[in-house]
Amino acid sequence: MPSNPESILKDLEGNKFAPIYFLQGEEPYFIDKITDFIENHALPPQDRGFNQTIVYGKDSSMESILTHAKRFPMMAERQLVIVKEAQYLQDLTREKGVQQLLSYLQNPLPSTILVFAYKYKILDGRKALAKELGKKAVLVKSDKIQEYKLGPYIEKYIKAKGFTIEPRACQVIAESIGNNMEVLTNEIDKMLINFDEPVQIDSAHIQKYIGISKDYNNFELTKSLSYKDVNKANTIIRYFSQNPRSHPIIPILYLLYTHFTRLLLLKTNQSRSDNELAGLLKVNPYFVKEYITAGKNYPLGKIIDIIGYLREADLRSKGVTGNNLEESQILKELIFKILH
Numbered sequence: 001m002p003s004n005p006e007s008i009l010k011d012l013e014g015n016k017f018a019p020i021y022f023l024q025g026e027e028p029y030f031i032d033k034i035t036d037f038i039e040n041h042a043l044p045p046q047d048r049g050f051n052q053t054i055v056y057g058k059d060s061s062m063e064s065i066l067t068h069a070k071r072f073p074m075m076a077e078r079q080l081v082i083v084k085e086a087q088y089l090q091d092l093t094r095e096k097g098v099q100q101l102l103s104y105l106q107n108p109l110p111s112t113i114l115v116f117a118y119k120y121k122i123l124d125g126r127k128a129l130a131k132e133l134g135k136k137a138v139l140v141k142s143d144k145i146q147e148y149k150l151g152p153y154i155e156k157y158i159k160a161k162g163f164t165i166e167p168r169a170c171q172v173i174a175e176s177i178g179n180n181m182e183v184l185t186n187e188i189d190k191m192l193i194n195f196d197e198p199v200q201i202d203s204a205h206i207q208k209y210i211g212i213s214k215d216y217n218n219f220e221l222t223k224s225l226s227y228k229d230v231n232k233a234n235t236i237i238r239y240f241s242q243n244p245r246s247h248p249i250i251p252i253l254y255l256l257y258t259h260f261t262r263l264l265l266l267k268t269n270q271s272r273s274d275n276e277l278a279g280l281l282k283v284n285p286y287f288v289k290e291y292i293t294a295g296k297n298y299p300l301g302k303i304i305d306i307i308g309y310l311r312e313a314d315l316r317s318k319g320v321t322g323n324n325l326e327e328s329q330i331l332k333e334l335i336f337k338i339l340h
Helices: 005-013 028-041 045-051 062-069 095-106 128-136 147-160 167-177 181-192 203-209 218-226 230-242 249-267 274-281 285-297 300-317 327-339
Strands: 020-025 052-056 079-084 112-119 138-141
Touching (some): 028 079, 028 138, 045 052, 052 062, 062 079, 062 095, 062 112, 147 181, 167 203, 167 285, 181 203, 218 230, 218 285, 218 327, 230 327, 249 285, 249 300
Parallel strands (some): 020 112, 052 079
8 A cells, every 4th residue: 555655754754764665646746855855864975975876767777777776885784776757767667677676576675775756647556566566665655635635734834843823824825825735835934934933824924925915815815705795805806917927717716616615515514513514614613604604695596606607717718618808807707796
C-alpha cells in the first residue's frame, strides 16, 4: 500500500532511511519535499562528492541506474542515488527495464538509498512492479489536496511553524490561492518570515504580506452572497473587474458552485446538529452558522436555478455559448441573477 508523504517525512526527520523510495502521484510538491530532504540529509556534506549520484529519467537507463545502486560506498556508511523526473525513464514501461528493477527489489544493497521521483502520474497498481514496490520498497502516493481539506492543511502547516491562524484568515488563503501546494506554502512562508515571534495570523496580516485584500476576496464574495448583502457583493465584483489577472473567472465559478451545492445538501439535512452539518458539508464548524443563514435566504428552487446560472456562466466564459462577453460582465450578470 502507498505510504502517506507526511508519515515518510516524519521517519526521515527521525533519521530512518530505507533502501528504496518510489515517490509517485499528481502533486509534485510532496515528491520534491521528500526528495530534497533525502538529498540534503541522507549523507553528511563531506561524503557527497563520491557517494551521491543524481541522474534524470530522460537521460538514463535502468541498467545504468542500478549499476550506480549496486556500488559500495567509498569511505562512507552509505551512498545515495536519486532519479529525478523518473516519469521520463522509458525503461519503466519496458519489460527488460521492469525486470531489472524487480530483480534489484529482491536483494537491494543495504548501503544504498535509491530514490525514484516519478511525478504527475502513478504506476498501474495491478502490475507486478507496483505490487513489489509496495512490498519491498517505500512506495509513496502524493495526491492533490482536495479543496475542502485545504483549511485544515493550512492550519496544521502554520501550527508546525509555531503560529496559529484565525478560521476566517485560513479560509481566505485557501479560497484565494487554491491547492497549488508550491505556491500556497511559498506564500505562507513569505508571510511568516516577517515575524520575530509567533503570533495569530489574521486577515490584516494576509493583506499586508501576501497581498490578498481582507475585504475583497473570494471568501468575502461567498459570504456576501450567503447574507444577501447586495452592496458588498457588487463592490467585490467591481474590484475583481479592475484586477482581472488576480481574479480569473474559472476559480470563482468553481468556488460558487461548491458553495451552492453545499447549500443544496444543507436543505435536505436541516435537522442535523451543527457538528454533523460541518462534517457533511466538509467545512470548519466555525462557518456552519453562515450556511444555515444562507439556507434561510435561498429557497430550494432558487438554489437549483443558481446552479443552472453557474453552468451557463461557465459555458459563456469558455466561449461555448453567448456573444464573447468579457469575464467581468459575465460575473456581474451572474451575481445579479443570484441576488435578485
